[in-house]
Amino acid sequence: MSRVMHTEGDVAEWTFPAEPGAVGTARAVVRGQLRAWGLDPLSDVTALLVSELVTNSLRYATGPIGVRLVRPSELVDALLVEVSDPLPDPPRERSAQPDDETGRGLRLVADSARRWGTRPGETGKTVWFELALPS
Numbered sequence: 001m002s003r004v005m006h007t008e009g010d011v012a013e014w015t016f017p018a019e020p021g022a023v024g025t026a027r028a029v030v031r032g033q034l035r036a037w038g039l040d041p042l043s044d045v046t047a048l049l050v051s052e053l054v055t056n057s058l059r060y061a062t063g064p065i066g067v068r069l070v071r072p073s074e075l076v077d078a079l080l081v082e083v084s085d086p087l088p089d090p091p092r093e094r095s096a097q098p099d100d101e102t103g104r105g106l107r108l109v110a111d112s113a114r115r116w117g118t119r120p121g122e123t124g125k126t127v128w129f130e131l132a133l134p135s
Helices: 021-036 040-060 105-112
Strands: 003-006 011-016 065-070 078-085 115-121 124-132
Touching (some): 011 021, 021 040, 040 078, 105 124
Antiparallel strands (some): 003 011, 011 065, 065 078, 078 124
16 A cells, blocks of 8 residues: 655655555656646656666565655746655666567666666655656
């Protein structure tokens, strides 16, 4: 079960247990929040990228997974999305072969997002990306 941490104003944040159901739940809450903010055109790509990053967290980390959305203000023209986990090691982009079942998540983020990166946290790391707002 997910726990909503903060959904007021321009920020929505959830924490999910490191369980397989977290991926689907994260997709659903992200889509719902974007709909509430009037950012439906970004929901497919955002849900896909969040799914990839939450899946990476599930594969390598054993603690809670955080998802955070920051709605753009008038001065910022991008949606900021963050996925955090307790593993301090930054993710590494890999070159997946055509028959590989894994290894494409970060490449997908890099190809779809305007910008992306990682930053260390007090007890782990955050992978973030920005999506340009639709015109």
